[in-house]
Amino acid sequence: MRLFIAIELPDGLKRAFAGLRTPIPGARWVPPEQIHLTLAFLGEVEETAVGHLHDELSRIRIPSFKLRPAGTGCFPGRQRARVLWVGLEPEPHLRDLAAAVQSVLLACGIPQEERPFSPHITLARLKLPAPREVGLFLSGEPKHAFPLVPVREFILFQSRLSSAGAQHVPLHSFPLT
Structure with missing residues (x-):
């Protein structure tokens, strides 16, 4: 199963983000219903491991908090941009949540990304500079x-790939305290 852990965003905010679209050759804009804040991309995980992952994620105790989207940017830089995003004002509880999720992944033996957590909301991916x-x-x-x-919860999603694109299916939600 192809999995990721994310924070779902309100529909009104997703529509506002969709309103930021501009004509960029080769840009693949994220459909509004799929816009989210990724905490961790797990990749392919054996279905048999999901129960243990669920149990470990449900032990996370972080208070609910609020995020403020702020600013746009791109990775890796303007001249060779591959991802367009909306950033977030710093929020300690978000950093704590991301760190707790990474600790769970480590405890479950799920490989982690090498890059440090950089909170952002992906709006588009570019094929060409x-x-x-x-x-x-x-x-x-x-x-x-x-x-x-x-932010009152985080969610374990399955990403189902098809010729029509990815479908994000929520598997489990985990309330914050």
Whole structure:
């Protein structure tokens, strides 16, 4: 099973993010219903391991918190951008949650990403560099003010791939305290 752990975002915010779309050659914009904040991408995990993973994730005790989306950016940089994103104002509880999730993955023997957690909400993936268009996307950022997002749970998702694209299926939700 192809799995990831994420925070679901309110529909109104997803629609607002979809409104940031600009014409960029080769951009694959994330469908609004699939926009989320990834805490960890697990990749392929044996179905038999999901029960243990669920048990360990349900032990996480982090208080609920609020996020404020702020600013747009790209990875790895404007000249060779491959991902366009919305950032988040720093939130200690989000960092704590991401660290707790990583500890669970380690305890469950699930390989972790080498890169440190960099909280962002992916809006698009680019096949080809488009520095001028990416620059226009980034320059529009100051006009966008987003509301606080209450975070009361995180979710273990299965990503089912098909010719029509990925379908994100929630498997288990884990309430915050």
